[in-house]
Amino acid sequence: MSDKVAVVTGASSGIGxxxxxxxxxxGYHVYAVARRLDRITPLADVGIRPVRADITDDAALVDLVKQVLAESGRVDVLVNNAGYGSFGAVEDVPLDEARRQFDVNVFGLARLTQLVLPQMRRQGSGRIVNISSIGGKIHEPLGGWYHATKFAVEGLSDSMRMELAPLGIDVVVIQPGAIATEWPAIAGQHLLATSGRGPYADQAALGAAILAVEDGPASPPSVVADAVARAVRARRPRTRYPVGRAARVILAARRILPDRVFDRFVRTMLRTLARVVARRDTGQGRLIGNRA
Incomplete structure (x- = not known):
């Protein structure tokens, strides 16, 4: 494995x-990519190469791939993990923010994939691992733009899988459920800033409080890393790996239930999570209980 090379985006914390x-x-030679070099510099202590690059900066992505090929001569695995959650009512979210959500979660992923594919084609091998979400198959209130990006990642991955298979390149989707990272709290802050006042305020208060439960029913980032490891080890990887607490149950419910029944399922699940919040913080719990 000593000559195998992997590039991982969004590597400053959590899943990445x-x-x-x-x-x-x-045993991979790993390039860890993030916007903030100070967050990834400590990875050098275990032999990982930290590289600063913004996933929305085309020139930075071109330079990244040139650097990897100049130093290592190949790219065997690309893990497209960089992304964030922009939550808020569709009515409230400015279109500039919606575009930025797509730039980070979809177009950045697609552009870096475009840049590594010529080398993978020359090798006759490679594996693209896209970190999507169960949010690429389900929906929830006040998450319209985020879910739209993850639905896009799912569709893009399916098409790439078919067109790249004859060239020896596999495309795999990882679908995390609830994972204990910085992401939920940041998404909750976005939600309150966008829809914390006005006609969606009650829904936003509920959603943000649920997202901010740091010790809630979430799995550690290692479960996603383990799924990526299975995907890159497998001779014939699965097309999708749902991981994390309740991911399989929720995805199964979406496949089985009609749309309006699934809507009720999501609302019931949110109320259940609200009760979890209530048990952890009595004051906040009373507020959420009234609004739920």
């Missing part, structure tokens, strides 16, 4: 950091 460490432990 855990994945970079996992692939390094497997």
């Amino acid at each position: 950091e855990a994945t970079a460490r996992k692939l390094r432990a497997m």
